[in-house]
Structures are given as C-alpha cells and as structure tokens.
Amino acid sequence: MIIRHVTIDCAEPYELARFWSKVTGWPVSDQDEPGDSEVLVEAPSPVPGLLFIRVPEGKTVKNRIHFDWVPTERSRDEEVERVVGLGAMVYEDHRAPDGRGWVTLLDPEGNEFCIERSEAERAG
Structure with missing residues (x-):
C-alpha cells in the first residue's frame, strides 16, 4: 500500500x-x-x-496531524522568513539559544505546520 x-x-x-x-x-x-x-x-x-x-x-481546533518540513536550500530561520513572506504566520517559536528547535506556523487557513533545522544545521 x-x-x-x-x-x-x-x-x-x-x-x-x-x-x-x-x-x-x-x-x-x-x-x-x-x-x-x-x-x-x-x-x-x-x-x-x-x-x-x-x-x-471552518477549522475550530488544533490539527490532529501536521507537516514537519526540513529546508533543503536554506536554513530554518531563512525558511521561516520566506514562508511568512508568502502568507504564513508564526504560531509558536520553539527555537533555543543553542540553535536547536523549530517554529510552528499557520497557513492562510490556520493549519499548523513546523519548520525544523536543515540537515546542514543538524550536522554543524
């Protein structure tokens, strides 16, 4: 399947x-x-x-499933900035001072999704 x-x-x-x-x-x-x-x-x-x-x-509660995206061409922070420019909104910021963490955003209809650190950032 x-x-x-x-x-x-x-x-x-x-x-x-x-x-x-x-x-x-x-x-x-x-x-x-x-x-x-x-x-x-x-x-x-x-x-x-x-x-x-x-x-x-309409959407009334938190999604029961959501996407966790890992950027391939940009850093996490660059990708967050890019998708906010496309119309997303930051919902919860889970970035830590040491560079770890992720950002939860909302698409234009309020669906949650996350952007994590890129593979390069994880390796560094």
Missing part, C-alpha cells in the same frame, strides 16, 4: 493550494482552476501530493 495524497479540508482549495505550491515549489495541477472544489498540488514521485478539498465547516 502507498499514500497517494495527503488531503486537507479547507474553505478555498485553489487559493490554499497556490500558497502550498509556493512553499514547496511543487506545481498546482494544470487540470485545476479557481473555484474548483478539489485542487491538487503535484509532488515529485514517490512523495504523495497535497489534495485540498472544500468543506463547509
């Missing part, structure tokens, strides 16, 4: 997919357009895609 997609309930699938496309660098499916009730961000194989589906109810 393999995971095909990670599905995220949301109010505005196309807009949220565009945000995550900018965060990941993965494209929004060329079959999807504004107003669609389902929008796919296509991940490189074998990574599952991110499927955004419109639901009528």
Whole structure:
C-alpha cells in the first residue's frame, strides 16, 4: 500500500493550494482552476501530493496531524522568513539559544505546520 495524497479540508482549495505550491515549489495541477472544489498540488514521485478539498465547516481546533518540513536550500530561520513572506504566520517559536528547535506556523487557513533545522544545521 502507498499514500497517494495527503488531503486537507479547507474553505478555498485553489487559493490554499497556490500558497502550498509556493512553499514547496511543487506545481498546482494544470487540470485545476479557481473555484474548483478539489485542487491538487503535484509532488515529485514517490512523495504523495497535497489534495485540498472544500468543506463547509471552518477549522475550530488544533490539527490532529501536521507537516514537519526540513529546508533543503536554506536554513530554518531563512525558511521561516520566506514562508511568512508568502502568507504564513508564526504560531509558536520553539527555537533555543543553542540553535536547536523549530517554529510552528499557520497557513492562510490556520493549519499548523513546523519548520525544523536543515540537515546542514543538524550536522554543524
């Protein structure tokens, strides 16, 4: 068995997919357009895609599952700054004075995700 997609309930699938496309660098499916009730961000194989589906109810509590991202081209702090510039908001800052730790952010619809230190930062 393999995971095909990670599905995220949301109010505005196309807009949220565009945000995550900018965060990941993965494209929004060329079959999807504004107003669609389902929008796919296509991940490189074998990574599952991110499927955004419109639901009528809004988010009211903490996510039961979330992404922990490790930057590959930037440091943790540079990546946090970049995604905040794309529309994310810092929710909880768990960075320690010794450089360890992570940052929990919220996407434009309030879904939590974390950015950890890069592999280079962990090795240093």
